Amino acid sequence: MTDAISSVLSQIRSYQAQMASLQGAAGAAGPAAPGAAPAATGLGASPAVAAPSFGEALGNAIRKVNTLQAQTRExxxxxxxxxxxxxxARVMVAAQASSVAFRATVEVRNRLVQAYQDVMNMPL
Known part of the structure; x- marks a missing residue:
């Protein structure tokens, strides 16, 4: 269990590093387009980066799980x-990774459905 937690934490850290490098690259890309909002400046402010919408993020996650499963089949x-x-060993690790990714996706879907049902059942 501890290895799984460490693995998730290391993935989160790598995603944070990737986002930081993307934000750094966006800031170093040059002047902003005419009419664009000025980038935030000051202590703790980061340049404005267009974050993907929730639907795009969910679609990307599903595509990633699908790609992982296809690689496992190959x-x-x-x-x-x-x-x-x-x-x-590689086959077993790939199978477990795709299984964990699929179960996580199903869990996210279940939580989204539950949240939707909770909102729909709220009294007016």
Missing amino acids: LQAAFERGDPRADL
Whole structure:
């Protein structure tokens, strides 16, 4: 369990580092387009970066899970063919990773459905 938590924390940190590098690249890209809002300045302010909408973020996550599952199927097929680059350990790790990603996606979906039902059942 501790390894799973450490893995999730390391992924979060890598995403934060990626976002920081993207924000740095957006700030160093040059002058803003005419009519664009000025970038925030000052202590603790970061340049304005257009964040993806919730629908886009959810769609990207689903596509990522689908890609992970497709890669796992390809690795399993390569192992069955006897490809020396597809050893059993890699196949098992890929299968577990895609399984965890799918279960996490299903859990997010369940929570979204529950939140929707809670909102719809609120008294006016």
